[in-house]
Amino acid sequence: xxTKRIIPCLDVTLDRAGGCVVKGVEFVDxxxxxDPVELAKRYNEEGADELxxxxxxxxxxxxxxxxxxxxxxxxxVFIPLTIGGGINSIDAIRQILxxxxxKVSVNTSAVKNPDxxxxxSDIFGAQCIVTAIDCKRNTDIKNNPDKxxxxxxxxxxxxxxxxxxxxxxxxxxxAVQWARRAEELGSGEILLTSMDRDGTCAGYDLPITKKLxxxxxxxxxxxxxxxxxxxIYEGFSIGKADAALAASIFHFREYSIKEVKEYLRERExxxxx
Amino acid sequence: MKRIVILDYGLxxxxxVQKGLxxxxxxxxxxxxxxxxxxxxxxxxxGVGAFVDAMKCLDPIKGTIEEYARxxxxxxxxxxxxxxxxxxSEEGKLTDGLNLIPGKVLRxxxxxxxxxxxxxxxIKIKQDHPLFEGIPDNSFVYFVxxxxxxxxxxNTLASxxxxxxxxxxxxxxxxxxxxxxxxPEKSGAIGLKILKxxxxxx
Numbered sequence: 368x369x370t371k372r373i374i375p376c377l378d379v380t381l382d383r384a385g386g387c388v389v390k391g392v393e394f395v396d397x398x399x400x401x402d403p404v405e406l407a408k409r410y411n412e413e414g415a416d417e418l419x420x421x422x423x424x425x426x427x428x429x430x431x432x433x434x435x436x437x438x439x440x441x442x443x444v445f446i447p448l449t450i451g452g453g454i455n456s457i458d459a460i461r462q463i464l465x466x467x468x469x470k471v472s473v474n475t476s477a478v479k480n481p482d483x484x485x486x487x488s489d490i491f492g493a494q495c496i497v498t499a500i501d502c503k504r505n506t507d508i509k510n511n512p513d514k515x516x517x518x519x520x521x522x523x524x525x526x527x528x529x530x531x532x533x534x535x536x537x538x539x540x541x542a543v544q545w546a547r548r549a550e551e552l553g554s555g556e557i558l559l560t561s562m563d564r565d566g567t568c569a570g571y572d573l574p575i576t577k578k579l580x581x582x583x584x585x586x587x588x589x590x591x592x593x594x595x596x597x598x599i600y601e602g603f604s605i606g607k608a609d610a611a612l613a614a615s616i617f618h619f620r621e622y623s624i625k626e627v628k629e630y631l632r633e634r635e636x637x638x639x640x
Numbered sequence: 641m642k643r644i645v646i647l648d649y650g651l652x653x654x655x656x657v658q659k660g661l662x663x664x665x666x667x668x669x670x671x672x673x674x675x676x677x678x679x680x681x682x683x684x685x686x687g688v689g690a691f692v693d694a695m696k697c698l699d700p701i702k703g704t705i706e707e708y709a710r711x712x713x714x715x716x717x718x719x720x721x722x723x724x725x726x727x728x729s730e731e732g733k734l735t736d737g738l739n740l741i742p743g744k745v746l747r748x749x750x751x752x753x754x755x756x757x758x759x760x761x762x763i764k765i766k767q768d769h770p771l772f773e774g775i776p777d778n779s780f781v782y783f784v785x786x787x788x789x790x791x792x793x794x795n796t797l798a799s800x801x802x803x804x805x806x807x808x809x810x811x812x813x814x815x816x817x818x819x820x821x822x823x824p825e826k827s828g829a830i831g832l833k834i835l836k837x838x839x840x841x842x
Contacts, residue, residue, distance in 0.1 A: 369761045369802060370780065411828070416760055441659055447782060447826050467655050469826065492688045494756065494784045555756065555784075586758050609754065639760040639780040 370637045371603050372416035372610035373624055374588065375617045378423050379403050379436065404439045410617065411444045413624040416639060418444065419472070419558075419612060422452030423533075430459070434466045441467025451499055451558075460487055464495065472497040472558055475531040478538060478545070481552055488553025497588070498549040499558040501534055502527040502542040502575060515543035517574045527561075527575045534562045546579050557583065558612065560591040568594025568615070576606030588612050596622060596630040603636050642842045644668040645680040647705075647721075649687075649697040657686045657718065660825030664836040674704040682842030683708055687720030691731040691745065691787070694724050702738065709740050712816050714841045716771075722810060722819025723789060731787050741812045741819070743791025753803045756786040763798040763808045763822070770841050771809070771818055771834060772797060779830045781808070781822035789821060 407418055418440075422433045433450065440448060450463045451472030460471050477484050477498055488496045505528045508516055514526035527542035546557050559579055561572030571589045580587045586609035589602040593613040602608045616622050628638040644661060646654050648670045661668045661684075668684070669676065677683060683705075687694055698705070709715060717725045726737045729745035737745070748755045760780040765772050788806035797818065800808035810819045818838075824831035 369757065369759050372759050441656065442663075445660055445663065445826060445832055446828055465655055467659060469656065492690075494688060494758070556758065584754055585756070586754055609759070 368637045370416070370639045371608075371631070372588075373414075373599070373627060373638070374417045374419055374610055374612045375406075375410045375415050375624065376419040376421060376590070376612045376614045377403050377406055377618075378421045378614065379433070380424050403436050404443070406618070407440045407444050407448075410624060411446055414628060414640065415446065415624050416610070417447040417449065419449045419451065421472075422450065424452075434462060437463060437466040437468050449497055451497070455483070457487060457490060460491060460495070464491065470495050470497050470555070472499040474499040474501065477549065478529060478531050478540065481548060484549055484552040484554055488555070493553045493555040496554050497556045497558050498546075498554040499560065500542055500546055500549070501530045501560045501562055503530050503534070503537065503562045504528075504572075514541045515578070517543075517578055519574055530562055534565075542575060543578055543582060546583060550583050550585050554585060556586045556588060556610075558588045558590055562591070564592030565590075566615075567592050570594065570598035571602040571606055571608070571611075573601060573606045576602060576608050580607035580609070586610060596627045599627055600631055600634055600636065603631070604634075642666065642681040642839065643679065644682045644684065644839065644842060645677055646670045646684045646686060647677065647701075648672040649694070649701065654686055656823075656825045657684060660832060660835050661839070664832055664839060666839050672701060674701060677701070677704050677708055678711075680708070681713060682838065683713070683715040684838075685715065685717040685721035685724065687718065687724065689720060691720065691723060691729040691737075692733070692735050694720055695735055695737065698724060698738070705738060706740070709812075709817050712814060714816050714838060715818070716838050717817075717819035718825070719785060719821060719823055722821050723787060725810065725812075725817060725819050726789055726791065729787065740817045741791060741795050741810050743789055743795060743807070743810065745787050746790050747787050748803060751803050756784055757788075757802045758784045760827075761800050761802060761822075763800050765798050766793065766796050767811070769797050769811060769815065769818075771811075771837050773837050773840075774833060775830060775837075781820075781824070781827040781830060783808075783822045785821060789819070 447469045449470040455476035529540040588610040589608035590612040599611045723745045726743045762778045796807045797809035824834040
């Protein structure tokens with residue numbers, strides 16, 4: 368039986384030598400918790416199904432360091448590795464894959480130039496191209512008759528607006544329509560992050576997760592908001608996601624991946640244990 | 641040291657396969673040169689992408705691969721590399737494969753299941769074969785594909801279920817030409833053991 372995937376996400380800043388994982392580790396020893404390759408190894412041993420590295424520096428110097436981090440990780444970790452953050456050219460994708468990554472996630476560059484999805488999918492194959500969609504709830508439905516209206520938890524109608532540049536810029540684009548287009552253009556998977564939930568530990572944004580999971584034929588990776596194993600369970604049971612991405616609950620060692628998987632298995636979610 | 645060649649035919653992510661093989665103690669060469677292929681002790685056909693493109697790229701060295709396969713030395717196709725070993729594929733338009741193993745490549749039928757089949761799924765081992773030496777039944781391995789191989793049970797080393805049972809690993813009647821639909825180089829310790837088993841066969 369195909370299992371649901373648990374994917375730890377490592378936000379990596381490359382301003383210091385060797386790179387450093389930053390998200391959710393403000394209160395612990397940076398040096399110890401921070402080496403991306405060491406964390407990747409630990410998650411692999413704990414039973415992670417895949418790994419995602421997000422380059423949050425995305426400067427020219429940072430890109431070089433990221434290649435080094437990918438190479439060192441791929442030398443020791445033999446599970447799928449996805450790289451995201453500022454990827455905007457075929458050449459960048461080629462370098463990242465050559466270093467040992469399996470997939471790239473594209474976000475802002477794809478919104479600005481949707482053909483980038485098609486072009487990269489044609490060259491590298493759909494299985495390589497993950498379209499990351501960051502979105503935000505928008506309750507102004509009166510002025511947006513062409514948008515996909517969903518019902519929020521409390522019954523409020525809303526649509527989900529695509530945001531770019533790490534959530535700093537709203538685009539006016541409907542997330543459901545964009546996801547469908549990204550699938551048509553050749554994305555292999557969608558990595559969905561709700562900015563309303565990211566960093567809140569309040570759980571995934573279930574209405575949009577469920578909508579995309581049911582609407583699309585490609586796998587949906589839920590992201591943003593996980594605070595405990597129950598949230599991951601809900602992402603699968605209510606949100607119908609194919610994979611669950613989480614960062615801080617794993618970095619903080621609040622829960623190990625194995626604990627989360629055992630929790631899921633007790634609730635009859637198929638997992639690899 | 642055994643000479644392992646990863647076939648470079650202009651497609652696919654060779655780096656992961658190379659690293660996986662290095663991890664289990666081999667130092668493979670990446671080559672598309674007929675002389676080097678025929679001199680190899682073991683040949684690996686990697687591959688991601690489309691069947692039609694792969695067959696086009698393989699066309700100039702088709703004869704070399706057939707000659708290698710006839711020699712009885714081990715060869716392993718991975719993912720699309722398994723599919724091209726078969727007789728034909730319905731991906732794109734019906735296209736002939738290398739026909740080293742009888743069988744067809746078909747698209748997963750429309751259902752509520754998502755296509756591609758992406759992620760970790762368990763395999764049922766169907767035959768005793770050195771490639772699966774020490775691999776427990778129901779082991780999880782990593783798949784990513786939209787088309788599957790349909791072949792006879794005598795050519796199936798392991799099967800997997802995704803809406804239907806398909807051949808997760810295939811073999812020819814001689815036992816030297818093998819394929820895996822899953823990616824051993826991305827399947828953690830189990831996958832590395834399968835790569836090690838292949839090296840041991842060479």
